[in-house]
Amino acid sequence: MKQNQSVYFVSLGCPKNRVDSEVMLGLIDQAGLRITTAPEAADVIVVNTCGFIGEAKEESVDTILEMGRWKTEGSCRRLVVTGCLSQRYAGDLRKELPEVDVFMGSGEVDRIVHAVQGTKAEDDVAEVPRYLYDHATPRIVTTARSSAYVKIAEGCDRPCGFCIIPKLRGPQRSRLPGSVEAEVRALAAGGVVEINLVAQDLTTYGTDLADPEANLARLVRRLARVGDEGEGSLRWIRLHYAYPTAVTDELLAAVADEPRVAKYIDVPLQHIDDDVLKIMRRGHIGKTARALVQRIRERIPGVTLRTTLIVGHPGETEAAFERLRAFVEESEFDRLGVFTYSKEEGTHSGTLDPDRVSDVPRKVAEQRRRELMRLQRKISRRKMKALVGRELEVLVAGESDESEYLLEGRHEGQAPEIDGQVFLSLGEGVAAAGAGDLVRARVDSFADYDLAATVTSVVQRARKAPGKKRLAVLAG
Numbered sequence: 001m002k003q004n005q006s007v008y009f010v011s012l013g014c015p016k017n018r019v020d021s022e023v024m025l026g027l028i029d030q031a032g033l034r035i036t037t038a039p040e041a042a043d044v045i046v047v048n049t050c051g052f053i054g055e056a057k058e059e060s061v062d063t064i065l066e067m068g069r070w071k072t073e074g075s076c077r078r079l080v081v082t083g084c085l086s087q088r089y090a091g092d093l094r095k096e097l098p099e100v101d102v103f104m105g106s107g108e109v110d111r112i113v114h115a116v117q118g119t120k121a122e123d124d125v126a127e128v129p130r131y132l133y134d135h136a137t138p139r140i141v142t143t144a145r146s147s148a149y150v151k152i153a154e155g156c157d158r159p160c161g162f163c164i165i166p167k168l169r170g171p172q173r174s175r176l177p178g179s180v181e182a183e184v185r186a187l188a189a190g191g192v193v194e195i196n197l198v199a200q201d202l203t204t205y206g207t208d209l210a211d212p213e214a215n216l217a218r219l220v221r222r223l224a225r226v227g228d229e230g231e232g233s234l235r236w237i238r239l240h241y242a243y244p245t246a247v248t249d250e251l252l253a254a255v256a257d258e259p260r261v262a263k264y265i266d267v268p269l270q271h272i273d274d275d276v277l278k279i280m281r282r283g284h285i286g287k288t289a290r291a292l293v294q295r296i297r298e299r300i301p302g303v304t305l306r307t308t309l310i311v312g313h314p315g316e317t318e319a320a321f322e323r324l325r326a327f328v329e330e331s332e333f334d335r336l337g338v339f340t341y342s343k344e345e346g347t348h349s350g351t352l353d354p355d356r357v358s359d360v361p362r363k364v365a366e367q368r369r370r371e372l373m374r375l376q377r378k379i380s381r382r383k384m385k386a387l388v389g390r391e392l393e394v395l396v397a398g399e400s401d402e403s404e405y406l407l408e409g410r411h412e413g414q415a416p417e418i419d420g421q422v423f424l425s426l427g428e429g430v431a432a433a434g435a436g437d438l439v440r441a442r443v444d445s446f447a448d449y450d451l452a453a454t455v456t457s458v459v460q461r462a463r464k465a466p467g468k469k470r471l472a473v474l475a476g
Contacts, residue, residue, distance in 0.1 A: 008042035013050025026138030188232030203246035304413035312365025420449035436462025
C-alpha cells in the first residue's frame with residue numbers, strides 16, 4: 001500500500017480503549033500514512049471495538065457493518081477490526097463478516113501499521129494480551145486540547161464473577177512510574193490542564209513491579225509535582241476506577257493533600273447486599289463499602305464521590321434490592337451510574353445454575369435501574385441547587401451545542417464524558433474565554449446534572465506548545 005494512503009479511525013468503548021486508538025493513530029502517523037476524518041474518502045478504515053457487554057457488542061457489529069459499506073460506496077479498499085470484540089470472537093466474526101480484511105486483538109496495538117498497509121494478511125489475536133504502551137510510544141490525543149487520558153496499567157487480576165475484562169485484556173501489567181511521569185510532563189507542556197488516570201483497577205497499580213515506589217499513592221504525589229517549576233499548565237489530576245478494598249489511607253492522604261489532584265474519587269461498589277456481593281465474587285461485604293464511603297468523605301473534605309452499581313445480577317432478591325436502594329438514599333453519592341446485569345459467556349456469573357441462584361427477569365432489572373436513577377436524580381438536584389451562588393473553577397471545553405452565545409465546560413467535580421457540564425456566559429468585564437481556558441464562574445441556576453454560570457474572571461489562558469499534534473475528531 002502506498003505511503004499517501006488515507007486512514008479513517010472509529011473508536012468505541014471506554015477511555016482505556018480510546019488511549020489504544022490514540023496510540024494506533026500515532027503509529028499510523030509516524031509511518032507516514034494520512035489520517036482522514038471522512039470515511040467515504042478513506043483508503044483504509046479501522047474500527048477499534050468494545051466487547052464488554054451485549055449492548056457494546058451490538059454497537060461494535062453495527063459499526064463494522066456501517067463502515068463496511070464504504071468498500072462498495074466509497075474509496076475504502078481495506079477494513080481492519082481490532083480491540084476487545086475481535087479479541088473475544090475473532091473466529092466467529094471471520095465467518096460472519098467477510099468484508100473485514102484483518103482482525104486484531106486488544107494486544108496487537110503495536111502491529112496496526114502492518115495491518116493497515118496490507119503487509120499482514122492473516123488475523124493476529126494473541127491468546128493472552130501482553131502489550132503495554134509507554135511514554136516513548138507515538139500517540140495523537142483526540143480529546144479536547146485541555147484534557148487527556150493516561151493509562152497507567154493494563155489488564156486485571158480480579159476474579160469478579162460478572163466481568164470478562166481479564167480475558168479480554170490479560171493480566172495486570174503496570175507502567176514504570178518514570179514512564180507515566182514523562183508522558184504527563186509532555187502532555188502538560190503541550191497545554192493539557194487535566195490528566196485523567198485510567199486503568200481497569202488503578203489501586204493495584206505497581207503490584208506487579210519490583211519497584212517499591214510503584215504504588216498509586218506515590219505515583220499521584222510524583223505527578224502532582226509536574227508544573228512546580230512553572231512548566232506546563234497542569235491543574236487537575238483525576239483518578240478513575242479505584243477498587244473498594246484497595247483504597248488505602250495513604251492514597252486518600254495524597255488526594256487530600258495535593259492541590260493539583262482533583263478531589264474526586266471514582267470507586268465502583270456494584271452492590272451493598274452481602275449475598276449478592278459474594279455471588280459477584282467482589283471480595284468484600286456491605287459493611288466494607290459503607291465504611292469506605294464514610295472514610296473517603298472524612299479524609300477528603302469536599303470530595304466528589306462517584307460510584308457504579310449493577311442491578312439484576314443473579315441472586316438479587318427483592319430484599320437485596322431494597323437494601324441497595326436504602327444505601328443509595330443514605331449515601332447520597334455525588335455521581336452515580338446504574339447498569340443492568342448482562343449475562344456474558346466466559347464469566348463465572350454466566351455459568352451460575354438458575355436452580356441454585358435465581359435469575360432476575362430483564363424487565364425487573366430494568367425497573368430497578370430506573371428506580372435508582374429516579375432516586376439519584378432527586379439527590380443530584382439537591383446537590384446542584386446547593387451550588388447556586390458559589391464561584392467555581394471551570395475548565396472551558398469550547399462553544400456550547402445549546403447556543404452560539406454560550407460556552408460549556410466542567411468544574412473539578414465533573415469528569416469528562418460521564419458527568420454533567422457547566423454552561424457559561426461571559427460576565428461584565430470579561431472580554432472573552434475559549435477552549436482550554438480555566439475560569440472562575442458564579443453558579444446562577446441548575447438542572448438535574450448540569451449548571452449554568454457566569455464567568456467572572458479568567459484564571460489561566462489556554463497554552464499550546466508548537467509541534468504537538470492533536471486530532472480534533474475521532475469517530476465513535
